[in-house]
Amino acid sequence: MSSGENLPCISSPEEFAEMVKAALKSRGEExxxxxxxxxxxxxxxxxxxxxxxxxxxxxxxxxxxxAPEPERNAVIDRYCSFFLGVNRNNLPETxxxxxxxxxxxxxxxxxxxxxxxRLALEQGIKAGSDELPPEQEIPHVVIGDDxxxxxxxxxxxxxxxxxxxxxxxxxxxxxxVYQCALENLKKRSEKPLVEAVSxxxxxxxxxGYDASRILLTELIQSLPLKGAPVVMLPSAENLVLxxxxxxxxxxxxxxxxxxxxxKPRSMVGVPLVLxxxxxxxxxxxxxxxxxxxxxxxxxSATARSYADQRSVISEWLQSxxxxxxxxxxxxxxxxxxxxxxxxxxxxxxxxxxxxxDSVVFTGGSEDSNQEVVACNTWxxxxxxxxxxxxxxPFHPELYRVARFPSSTELAQIGMGxxxxx
Numbered sequence: 001m002s003s004g005e006n007l008p009c010i011s012s013p014e015e016f017a018e019m020v021k022a023a024l025k026s027r028g029e030e031x032x033x034x035x036x037x038x039x040x041x042x043x044x045x046x047x048x049x050x051x052x053x054x055x056x057x058x059x060x061x062x063x064x065x066x067a068p069e070p071e072r073n074a075v076i077d078r079y080c081s082f083f084l085g086v087n088r089n090n091l092p093e094t095x096x097x098x099x100x101x102x103x104x105x106x107x108x109x110x111x112x113x114x115x116x117x118r119l120a121l122e123q124g125i126k127a128g129s130d131e132l133p134p135e136q137e138i139p140h141v142v143i144g145d146d147x148x149x150x151x152x153x154x155x156x157x158x159x160x161x162x163x164x165x166x167x168x169x170x171x172x173x174x175x176x177v178y179q180c181a182l183e184n185l186k187k188r189s190e191k192p193l194v195e196a197v198s199x200x201x202x203x204x205x206x207x208g209y210d211a212s213r214i215l216l217t218e219l220i221q222s223l224p225l226k227g228a229p230v231v232m233l234p235s236a237e238n239l240v241l242x243x244x245x246x247x248x249x250x251x252x253x254x255x256x257x258x259x260x261x262x263k264p265r266s267m268v269g270v271p272l273v274l275x276x277x278x279x280x281x282x283x284x285x286x287x288x289x290x291x292x293x294x295x296x297x298x299x300s301a302t303a304r305s306y307a308d309q310r311s312v313i314s315e316w317l318q319s320x321x322x323x324x325x326x327x328x329x330x331x332x333x334x335x336x337x338x339x340x341x342x343x344x345x346x347x348x349x350x351x352x353x354x355x356x357d358s359v360v361f362t363g364g365s366e367d368s369n370q371e372v373v374a375c376n377t378w379x380x381x382x383x384x385x386x387x388x389x390x391x392x393p394f395h396p397e398l399y400r401v402a403r404f405p406s407s408t409e410l411a412q413i414g415m416g417x418x419x420x421x
Contacts (some may be wrong), residue, residue: 002297013040016061023080054122054293063265085158095170095177101153101182106211106236107150108267109395110305112140116159117316126320138163139174144279147216147233151177159370185212189219193241199226199249203239208397211236211267217277229274230282233267244273244282247289254293262295269301292338299339303331305396306354313352313394324400329354342417347404355397361410374410375417384412414419
């Protein structure tokens with residue numbers, strides 16, 4: 001089971017950055033490209049040597065290193081072509097001119113906050129708390145807690161994210177643009193979903209917006225399903241759907257989804273169920289025969305979400321004068337196939353800790369700071385020292401700790417993690 005942090009490294013980051021620089025130059029990029037190891041990014045500079053744009057390399061690097069060798073050059077080509085396409089295309093000046101090209105794109109919710117922080121960092125935005133300035137927001141609406149739908153403008157060779165500043169320039173609200181983009185999505189969705197096996201439907205549009213079709217709830221509610229519609233999103237280009245009461249259908253969905261869970265750009269995670277016209281997390285009871293398989297996907301996705309944003313959150317906290325260690329979210333799988341997660345709360349370090357099944361408290365050793373002094377379930381920790389945990393706006397949940405628990409509090413927390421099921 002992947003923790004979301006370790007992928008096979010075929011090319012070193014430095015070598016990879018040089019490969020990408022050469023690829024961009026060969027495709028006509030004339031601006032100066034400077035590699036910045038701390039961000040694992042290429043900084044695009046203007047003629048005066050000032051930073052103009054950031055081209056993050058992490059996602060491309062992961063996909064390159066996990067792709068079969070004959071396909072690796074195609075990975076670089078796709079990312080570079082997209083980057084250059086964005087730079088060579090300009091958004092329309094007015095909303096009226098933009099209407100026909102507006103679309104909706106589904107991503108993991110955490111990716112929107114990552115984009116928001118990176119945009120603020122690139123522009124030197126300062127703030128006095130964990131929150132980002134509202135004007136820097138990447139407009140989006142949360143779908144089923146873990147996903148979000150944002151606005152984009154669709155070019156033949158690129159897709160440009162619509163920011164809050166762009167909406168202000170056009171003089172329109174998010175809701176107005178959302179409805180326009182939703183109508184465009186409907187117009188592009190005349191083909192039906194395909195029934196791959198009995199009771200299981202898959203998307204077949206292959207236009208980069210397949211996952212976005214979950215927003216077309218009337219289309220989905222018209223399908224002959226056993227129970228409420230349940231959907232999983234392997235990527236932005238795919239959706240797989242069945243009924244909540246269709247055990248064979250749910251098993252078939254898992255058979256399709258599981259091999260895709262650790263692929264770069266994967267959106268595999270918590271399944272969503274459509275109830276009352278709204279998507280929400282599909283909570284499967286522990287006694288369900290497929291419970292552990294779904295739980296493995298959920299915890300793996302959560303681990304990737306935390307790992308993918310730890311560095312940018314740390315950089316943002318540093319920039320706003322609230323430095324703190326973002327501790328890791330650790331996921332383990334037992335021999336029987338069951339999974340669990342834990343977060344670490346170290347002594348003497350200002351930190352943000354992720355919500356997990358259990359919390360491990362470390363500290364107190366002269367030789368190292370790794371001695372486990374208490375460990376118990378999240379619920380037990382809240383009962384004893386819940387007042388020390390301050391919620392933050394990050395997703396998945398991160399909590400800023402006020403101080404390390406006292407010896408009395410640690411004794412109350414105890415070492416009950418062995419009782420986790």
